[in-house]
Amino acid sequence: MGFLMDGLDPEEYDRAYTDRQLVARIVRYFRPQARKMAIVAGATVLASLVDTAVPILIARSLDRLQANPVLSSLAGLAALISLLSATSWVFNATRRWLSTEAVADVVLHMREDAFDAVTARDLSFYDQFPSGKIVSRVNSDTQAFSQVITLSMDLLGQILLIILLISYLSFVSLRLTLILLGLAPLIVVAALAFRAMARRTITASRRVNATVSSHIQETISGIGVAKTFRRERAIYEEFLPVNEQSFQVTRRTRFVFSSIFPVLNMLAGIATALLVYFGGLTVQAGALTAGGWFLFIQGLQMFWFPLTSIASFWSQFQIGLAAGERVFALIDAEARVVQTGAEVIEQPRGDILFEDVGFTYKQPAGDELTGADRELPTANWVLRAFNLHISPGETLALVGHTGSGKSSIGKLIARFYEFQEGRILIDGHDIRALDLGAYRARLGIVTQTPFLFDGTVMENIRYGRPDASDAEVEQVARHVGGGDWIMSLPRGLATEAGERGANLSMGQRQIVALARVLLQDPAIVILDEATASIDPLTETLIQEGLDEVLAGRTAIVIAHRLSTVRTADRIVVLRQGEIIEQGDHEMLLARGGHYAELYNTYFRHQSLEYIEGVAAL
Template identity: 65%
Template sequence: MGFIFDGLDAEEYDRKYGDKILVKRILSYFRPEAPKMIIAAGMIIATALLDAVIPIFIAQNLDRLQPDTPFTQLGMVALGLVALASTSWVFNFIRQTRSSQAVGAVVLKLREDAADAVLRRDLSFYDQFPTGKIVSRVTSDTAAFSQVMVLTMELMSRLLLVVVLLIYLATINLQLTLVLLGLAPFIVGAALGFRALARKTITASRRMNATVSAHVQETVSGIGVAKTFRQEPAIYNEFVRVNNQSRRVNMRTRYTFSSIFPLLNILAGIGTALLVYLGGMQVRGGGLTPGEWFLFIQGLALFWFPLTSIASFWSQFQLGLAAGERVFALIDAEPEVVQRGDVRLPELKGAIRFAHVNFAYRPGEPVLHDFNLTIHPGETIALVGHTGSGKSSIARLVARFYEFQEGSITLDGTDIRTLNLAAYRTRLGIVTQAPFLFDGTVRENIRYGRPEASDEAVRAVAERVGGGDWIAGLPEGLESQVGERGGGLSMGQRQLVALARVLLQDPAICILDEATASIDPLTETLIQEGLDEVLLGRTSIVIAHRLSTIRSADRIIVLRKGAIIEEGNHDQLIAANGHYAELYNTYFRHQSLDYIEGTRRAA
């Protein structure tokens, strides 16, 4: 049945932790909750003692029962049982409350650490691993971890009850107690022998759940594209395939764990029959009283339940360890972008220099080879070239989203790898090709880069973009809701919001990936005015798609397969009649006014 697990391999950042290491690390999360856990442990002991006292109390009063026993004495026995049971309930309630508080705090901290790890991962991490699977580790796996901790507390209570009861039973009849103990290793051994298979099937089940989550998230995110190309049936069929695989994995997990219980019940049944027979023989011979025999029979249920529950507990425990292992692997994933120093430049001039840089997303697939480029302070360079020429890679390296393998990149003469990343990125403004907006108002999205900015400051920068004319086109001005992922705005409006967000941030270096979406001429004019405002006086790297931006750039860098093949301004490169001229005639020439006027005259 190996085919069931196809496609469920561990992620590259997954790692194996031994049970001792996992338990030790889990306990480190519980250390701050020690007071609550001590109270819970005390309540476990108290509850176990009371639960053990109840059958003993019944057994002793059973031996005292006579035909002429007065009803008042029976009433006192009943009241005693009610008092014992009520006190046990109170202790158990305190235990449940304190343990729930402790487990809740631990899961909260574990999720916070997982979320912090998600935020600290490099951009390359999300290019490589599906976000749905990452989300599953932060949500589903931490939830599974909390369930196993609650179950552990319950099992501890049951086991302690068994220990107390066994001690008392040994004082009554050592022979029957030893028979009881002699049967225990068979049940425990069968449960523990189940361990390796349990860990494997549980881990596969967790990975399968993450795969389903990733598929659903991708489907919902790309539903617009799917409907455009009428691919709903194909997406549904793929979901059915993934869902069926999930069913097979989960069914195998259930079969695996359910198969152990018949075996354990058979062993428990044999033990019960043996003790009933031996105990009955001793009662018949006068070696046991009926009350003591009842206590042994009653003790069987209390004794077998924790032992047969070990299989269930072990499956849940393995589930918790597998979930914890996946969460810790996410937390411990090694970053590719490493901050090698803590340099904080007081003022950025914006001089950027690539020297003999080699970079590849994957080993053996170079993107930049022996790449050299110098960008002067305040200069705007436009990167042009076919797809795969290295334009976006240059911008990503400057932003420190990826780590280059060889060579050096310096900023104002300082190795970019030694800069404090958080401080550096506050001075870096980025507008992507498809700007991402968070659900909220336009004002909140503009303020995202500077949460402390006043409403007046937000309005001031919004009005600097395109003269502010675009604000009047919003239903409620800056208080307009943008919707999920900015879906309530047009693409052009999203770009204007993104430009205003960068302006409010007031960065020293700008990286702009102009959008290629079709927009109306008025919005295009506003965006160009916004671009001019953003680029003014700043070192800027523009992945250009518009002729107007290319022409206004101080220098155009023409790339092919990760190498600079031409550079200069627009007129110089056109005169050279090289690759840029070819690109211009293919992609950009139709955007020029001369071309548009000529087309109109020809028409």
């Protein structure tokens, strides 16, 4: 059992809902479908009435035929039964058609809500939780959720049918009906016994499916790296225990759900045998006609199916509830980044001020650090009591060893993460009070590995401004790198970028990313090691584009290249989240401090003087 549940613990944002809460949530999704559901309910009632009328008609006809067997009566009975069956089919088809539409609409809106929640989560959410598991909730769990809705639809018809059957069976033979009602709870109790087990197993099943999806997605995303290091066999062997766990959990789940109906049918068979015996004694005593006995047995067979369906409903209901619970937990997950207002800066200047900012990635989702939590170990704080002012139009370079806090500063300016202490002001406005959509519309970010979508190069450049004309896109594209790079594309800007930009070189992807930012015309630009993955020749080609992007804008440059550091107005040197030096390139070199050490270690070999010196040797 331990093996089955290893690694299947709930996510941090998961929460437990009662059946009442889940059902109430489902009802809210169904409110727009009230008209369809009313028609479905009417069709269900009519179909149940017709289905009940058929055995009653046969029983009455049997009694009449015993007294006066006439061929025409048989023909009329067959015709009437055919008509009733056709009518029942029409009602059931109407019910199925409209209920399918209603279910599809509910799942559609639920999936939209789940996807909206996914896009609303901040980046820290995706740092903590595997994307494959999130995809599973949006896709697979919403589909599984539709099962509970379909079951709920069928339940109404089954309940109506039972009520009608009991009403008539009590009229036929009250004694046998009382015996029937005395036996029915045995089936209900047996079905309810599966309830808790079913909820646990199906929840584990949904989690293990999400784990498999996450593992496969991660493997496919990194297949290039795996092949480079010849790790195909290793990742296959890593998949085996994950797949084995899925097999075991799924087998256990199937066993639980496949065993319920045989058990219920066995109990129903025993109950039927008892009622046949007592019914036969009643006929022999003359208290019941043969047609009435047939009607009772026929009605009994019709009674057991909806009863077992209703009884097993609570166990099967757990499939949909478990899936719904996972989807609702995703929708209800509390965001870390919470805006307190929606202020819009009409003409942003790009003045940025950090005031005693404290930031850690270790904060639990939805919680605030208070009391003893604020005494986190120093190593857990990326920034602590951090102060920095970036003037409008200034190009600021951040340098430092890995883990010094360079990228974190850029992410905080972009409002991708929530800081726990202090304030960040943009043009004098608290960043937490800004309208994020309007703010980010004037914020341009270029990362070390730019992400391009599957589409043309022109579509990728236009991504930040969908309303931009082709002429505007082309004009911006020619500003970056002198436009020569466009000639190297097979179809110019109409060239397909491919998935993640696979059809373009790294340098071309970076140029597209720069053009995308330039088209957006941001007031603040963040270059997060934007040229670290580019060869020196390509860097030279796009330096002109960088100058165009940075001109007249506030720029935060996180760089591993000498060219982007030397041209900065100010260089800030970081170590473990603290500013230890700042100034321009020449000043810091002359000081001979940590920057000079970094320069000699990482940057000096990129300088023209160094290259010429090596060539002279």
